[in-house]
Amino acid sequence: MALTVIVILVALLLFLTAFLLVRTILFTRNSSTVNLTFESSLPPLDQEPQTFAEHLASMIKIETVSHEDVSKDVNANFKIMQSQLAKTYPLAHKLLKKEIVDGYTLLYTWEGQNRDLKPVVFMAHQDVVPADEHTLNQWTYPPFSGKIAEGFIWGRGTMDIKSQLISVFEAVETLIRNKFKPERTILLTFSHNEEVLGTGARAVVEHLKVKGIRVQAVLDEGGSIYDGLIPGVKSLAATIGISEKGYLSLKLTANATGGHSSTPSNATAIGILAKAVTRLEAHRFPHNIKMVKPMFQGLGTSASPLMQLAFANLWLFGGVIIHTLAAKPETDATIRTTTAPTLFHSGVKDNVLPSVAEAVVNFRLLPGETIAEVCEHIRSIINDDRVTFEPMDQKAWEASPLSPVDCKAYQHISSVVREIFPGSAVAPYIMLGGTDSRNFCDVSDNVYRFTPIVVKEEDLNRVHGVNERLEIDALYKMVDTFYRLIPRWASKDM
Numbered sequence: 361m362a363l364t365v366i367v368i369l370v371a372l373l374l375f376l377t378a379f380l381l382v383r384t385i386l387f388t389r390n391s392s393t394v395n396l397t398f399e400s401s402l403p404p405l406d407q408e409p410q411t412f413a414e415h416l417a418s419m420i421k422i423e424t425v426s427h428e429d430v431s432k433d434v435n436a437n438f439k440i441m442q443s444q445l446a447k448t449y450p451l452a453h454k455l456l457k458k459e460i461v462d463g464y465t466l467l468y469t470w471e472g473q474n475r476d477l478k479p480v481v482f483m484a485h486q487d488v489v490p491a492d493e494h495t496l497n498q499w500t501y502p503p504f505s506g507k508i509a510e511g512f513i514w515g516r517g518t519m520d521i522k523s524q525l526i527s528v529f530e531a532v533e534t535l536i537r538n539k540f541k542p543e544r545t546i547l548l549t550f551s552h553n554e555e556v557l558g559t560g561a562r563a564v565v566e567h568l569k570v571k572g573i574r575v576q577a578v579l580d581e582g583g584s585i586y587d588g589l590i591p592g593v594k595s596l597a598a599t600i601g602i603s604e605k606g607y608l609s610l611k612l613t614a615n616a617t618g619g620h621s622s623t624p625s626n627a628t629a630i631g632i633l634a635k636a637v638t639r640l641e642a643h644r645f646p647h648n649i650k651m652v653k654p655m656f657q658g659l660g661t662s663a664s665p666l667m668q669l670a671f672a673n674l675w676l677f678g679g680v681i682i683h684t685l686a687a688k689p690e691t692d693a694t695i696r697t698t699t700a701p702t703l704f705h706s707g708v709k710d711n712v713l714p715s716v717a718e719a720v721v722n723f724r725l726l727p728g729e730t731i732a733e734v735c736e737h738i739r740s741i742i743n744d745d746r747v748t749f750e751p752m753d754q755k756a757w758e759a760s761p762l763s764p765v766d767c768k769a770y771q772h773i774s775s776v777v778r779e780i781f782p783g784s785a786v787a788p789y790i791m792l793g794g795t796d797s798r799n800f801c802d803v804s805d806n807v808y809r810f811t812p813i814v815v816k817e818e819d820l821n822r823v824h825g826v827n828e829r830l831e832i833d834a835l836y837k838m839v840d841t842f843y844r845l846i847p848r849w850a851s852k853d854m
């Protein structure tokens with residue numbers, strides 16, 4: 361009898377092991393790993409890396425800073441940068457139609473040979489964030505020096521994102537020189553206020569809508585090629601943004617009777633609002649692991665066997681994965697709608713009861729969770745009629761829809777990445793931050809966010825931080841990526 365039980369148990373164990381393994385193998389076989397070949401008669405890119413470096417440096421020197429307070433923007437600098445672009449890329453500026461939208465946003469059209477095909481869009485932004493005055497003494501070279509030294513181009517915009525802007529131009533200029541003729545129309549667009557309002561990109565989309573133009577595919581700045589940053593992945597891991605989280609800044613207001621602080625009631629404006637904010641922090645949004653599953657599916661066999669096994673069998677290991685990802689704010693944000701109180705204002709004097717208190721709480725929404733649902737959830741958590749809330753002006757948008765990975769637009773990107781960065785895994789992911797490209801979801805189903813540079817842990821703080829810089833060799837590979845990708849995306853077979 362005991363032997364029978366042992367045999368049954370062993371059989372069950374073997375069955376379970378086989379079941380888990382088969383699921384794991386099936387899981388890592390994914391259409392996004394398809395390698396698309398492409399016949400091209402174009403010669404390989406053969407310029408001097410130093411030339412690209414000098415072109416980028418010349419753009420870094422122009423302080424196209426955008427500010428929350430737009431009156432601080434120096435608009436003349438955008439004009440200077442635009443004439444610098446025209447001087448640096450004469451062939452592109454001769455052949456492409458150039459339009460200016462929303463004041464300083466650029467839109468170029470490179471007419472395709474077949475007008476029946478939908479155009480493709482390559483984008484980036486001209487503006488940069490300011491360099492914090494308090495950190496200026498920490499920069500090895502001043503942020504707008506555009507210094508080329510130690511194998512790098514230094515300065516604000518080298519990583520975010522003048523490098524991508526000039527890479528697109530370098531590729532287009534070289535393609536024109538090599539007599540390339542696109543079958544599909546190519547649009548290039550570079551906004552002037554991505555870092556603040558984002559009205560430039562919005563205006564371009566409205567402009568396209570008025571003309572009735574639908575877009576085949578869009579590529580904007582986004583995920584990088586991470587070196588040692590994804591737990592359990594040893595190879596380079598290129599992450600292509602297929603969606604970005606939604607954004608909602610809610611202004612919360614509590615009203616109460618003001619008066620002298622010597623005779624306070626039990627319900628002060630500050631106390632009411634503080635309780636509401638505390639409740640929001642204590643009852644955060646639930647975890648949803650579904651959104652990171654496609655990334656691990658894309659990473660496939662590059663992820664450690666344990667990771668593969670766990671993601672292929674979420675029914676069994678989901679709890680462990682959530683526990684691991686929730687341990688760090690950076691990974692916790694990938695599996696939930698986040699809650700972040702960012703502003704709190706009330707009171708004018710130490711002995712006066714304020715009649716009003718205001719706070720702002722910023723939420724970043726996972727795709728699939730709408731602003732209306734989030735507001736409903738918030739109302740039930742706060743559960744206090746004395747607290748009202750409303751979205752701040754221009755500070756609320758839904759998460760973007762998910763762009764597919766089983767289509768040629770995505771597969772061309774991943775194929776080019778594997779050519780230029782051999783051995784790297786390519787995977788889709790949900791961007792935590794926002795980009796201009798979200799606006800293009802109105803005119804295209806295939807919107808991707810990717811910046812082809814290798815990023816190590818020590819580079820993460822350079823974006824928007826101190827000592828932003830890009831290796832000369834990295835810039836060369838970035839140009840090469842666009843040089844190979846643009847003809848693929850402009851082909852009719854896309």
Ligand SMILES: [Zn+2]
Nearest residue numbers: 485520521581
């Ligand atoms: Zn950017």
